[in-house]
Amino acid sequence: MITELPGSNLALIGFMAAGKTSVGVALSLRTGLPFRDVDAAIQKAEGKSIHEIFASQGEDYFRSREGAIFRDLCAGFGQIIGCGGGTLVSPENRAILKARCYSIWLKTSQPEILRRIEAPGAPVRPLVEGADPRLIVPGLLKRREPFYGGAELIIDTDQRTVEEVVEAICLSLGWIEGSGA
Ligand code: S3P
Numbered sequence: 001m002i003t004e005l006p007g008s009n010l011a012l013i014g015f016m017a018a019g020k021t022s023v024g025v026a027l028s029l030r031t032g033l034p035f036r037d038v039d040a041a042i043q044k045a046e047g048k049s050i051h052e053i054f055a056s057q058g059e060d061y062f063r064s065r066e067g068a069i070f071r072d073l074c075a076g077f078g079q080i081i082g083c084g085g086g087t088l089v090s091p092e093n094r095a096i097l098k099a100r101c102y103s104i105w106l107k108t109s110q111p112e113i114l115r116r117i118e119a120p121g122a123p124v125r126p127l128v129e130g131a132d133p134r135l136i137v138p139g140l141l142k143r144r145e146p147f148y149g150g151a152e153l154i155i156d157t158d159q160r161t162v163e164e165v166v167e168a169i170c171l172s173l174g175w176i177e178g179s180g181a
Helices: 020-031 038-046 050-074 091-100 110-118 133-148 162-172
Strands: 009-013 035-037 080-082 101-107 153-156
Touching: 009 020, 009 050, 009 091, 020 035, 020 080, 020 162, 035 038, 038 050, 038 080, 050 080, 050 091, 091 101, 110 133, 153 162
Parallel strands: 009 080, 009 101, 035 080, 101 153
Antiparallel strands: none
């Protein structure tokens, strides 16, 4: 597959449960481009889960590590970078994203986000832990959507499997041709 990148890196952005990690892994398998996940890199650097970092050091500490790791990842080339749902809240991170990445917003509607977050067996997410996601998600989503909305490419993920999202990205970037059907 021709995978000429439209920027130094490709960044997958979007709210919690948009599928950034699953799509990143699948897109990496499809294209051969390496996938780097911001949350996974933080966990590796700290030797703790995201959950433990929030619980023991708090959100401000997590955000500072997130910013540093995002900056380091973005210094590289030719990678797919999976951002955390809150990575773009920081203006510095948004500037780095703009300078170093072609960004793809995996767009998910509020009802679908709630459905995924509340699905049996879904990972516990620190920002909604111990609270009713229905009271937290709408405000967070409203504040963050303008940041995601600056993406160069927007791909709807509602009603799509991970493979279908990957297909839509590859089609949009001209890496594959449509069936014409
Ligand atoms: C967060 C999203 C999480 C993780 C952390 C904070 C957020 O990543 O970075 O729990 O602020 O929305 P995902 O978007 O991969 O769930």
